[in-house]
Amino acid sequence: MINPTNAGNIESMLSQIRQYQAQATEGVNLSPGAMVDTQSAGVTGFADSIKSAVQEVNATQQTSKALKTAYERGDDIPLTDVVMSMQKSSLAFEATLQIRNKVLKAYEEIMNMPV
Helix, strand or coil, X not given: CCCHHHHHHHHHHHHHHHHHHHHHXXXXXXXXXXXXXXXXHCCCCHHHHXXXXXXXXXXXXXXXXXXXXXXXXXXXXXXXHHHHHHHHHHHHHHHHHHHHHHHHHHHHHHHCCCC
């Protein structure tokens, strides 16, 4: 049986992924007239997006650690919740690591381009 809070988290993650996919399919307009003031438009920058993603992964790991510790102390926490939390934490970390690797690879390719 799925915990309603876990289902809400899953739906939230799916909606974020769909938003990112929609943004990726829209493309980026790099024409000089297309420059927009991101502060007034309410759009977050790349650094802010990365920072919030890392904070979310950290929060997931902290929650997982707290559940694991509580279970080890003997608190009334289902083992399935602990395992699911640990898997979410692991998956979030692995996804962040893969994204970092892709960004570094793209950066290296850009730096190796002839000018």
